[in-house]
Amino acid sequence: xxxxxxxxxxxxxxxxxxxxxxxxxxxxxxxxxxxxxxxxxxxxxxxxxxxxxxxxxxxxxxxxxxxxxxxxxxxxxxxxxxxxxxxxxxxxxxxxxxxxxxxxxxxxxxxxxxxxxxxxxxxxxxxxxxxxxxxxxxxxxxxxxxxxxxxxxxxxxxxxxxxxxxxxxxxxxxxxxxxxxx
Amino acid sequence: xxxxxxxxxxxxxxxxxxxxxxxxxxxxxxxxxxxxxxxxxxxxxxxxxxxxxxxxxxxxxxxxxxxx
Numbered sequence: 508x509x510x511x512x513x514x515x516x517x518x519x520x521x522x523x524x525x526x527x528x529x530x531x532x533x534x535x536x537x538x539x540x541x542x543x544x545x546x547x548x549x550x551x552x553x554x555x556x557x558x559x560x561x562x563x564x565x566x567x568x569x570x571x572x573x574x575x576x577x578x579x580x581x582x583x584x585x586x587x588x589x590x591x592x593x594x595x596x597x598x599x600x601x602x603x604x605x606x607x608x609x610x611x612x613x614x615x616x617x618x619x620x621x622x623x624x625x626x627x628x629x630x631x632x633x634x635x636x637x638x639x640x641x642x643x644x645x646x647x648x649x650x651x652x653x654x655x656x657x658x659x660x661x662x663x664x665x666x667x668x669x670x671x672x673x674x675x676x677x678x679x680x681x682x683x684x685x686x687x688x689x
Numbered sequence: 690x691x692x693x694x695x696x697x698x699x700x701x702x703x704x705x706x707x708x709x710x711x712x713x714x715x716x717x718x719x720x721x722x723x724x725x726x727x728x729x730x731x732x733x734x735x736x737x738x739x740x741x742x743x744x745x746x747x748x749x750x751x752x753x754x755x756x757x
Binding site: 620622623624625626627628629630631632635636637639640641642643644646647648651653656662674675676 | 696699700702703705707708709710711714715716717718719720721722723724725726741744745746747748749750751752753754755756757
């Protein structure tokens with residue numbers, strides 16, 4: 508059984524698995540195992556587990572955290588493990604709520620769950636105006652049968668309130684360009 | 690998509706932002722469902738989510754290129 512080195516304090520977790528077979532919820536990661544079980548791991552453990560798996564070592568030891576005893580596991584897609592992982596995700600939310608985590612319960616029956624999203628950005632080709640871009644968007648959406656709901660011209664609203672034309676601030680625009688270069 | 694998990698409603702409606710940066714640049718920004726969330730859905734719902742997400746990506750690119 509391979510031992511997993513402890514992560515340095517403050518180590519940041521990497522995206523868990525290249526084919527998205529796990530979810531990261533705050534500081535706890537829910538991973539799926541081929542043994543029809545799911546595991547709760549701290550990211551720092553998972554980082555080292557992944558590094559271990561990437562070295563093509565199918566069996567890896569897991570340090571005893573959250574009551575887990577060192578166990579052998581092989582990561583592989585498994586629908587039953589997925590169901591178990593989902594159940595554990597729900598359990599995790601309840602556990603956080605029971606622990607009084609303000610992010611999990613805000614009182615009055617309001618509950619929260621976490622879900623990751625991706626933000627897509629692209630710069631409009633030079634020479635394409637704002638109105639042309641908006642028209643292209645509506646046409647393509649219509650072609651693909653996505654219903655047009657409404658438009659909110661936030662820029663015009665801000666301009667009306669402030670009395671001057673509104674554009675993204677220089678810092679926001681710089682961030683977008685920087686992200687594109689990465 | 691909503692049938693197996695009502696939380697999916699939180700992703701609706703799909704939104705696309707078109708900000709101008711004051712330096713002559715226009716951007717397209719959209720929120721897409723994370724692939725892991727899609728994969729966790731039951732087969733039929735997964736298919737719908739993949740269609741919507743793929744279409745959103747297509748729209749974003751078409752908008753940036755002025756494809757009609």
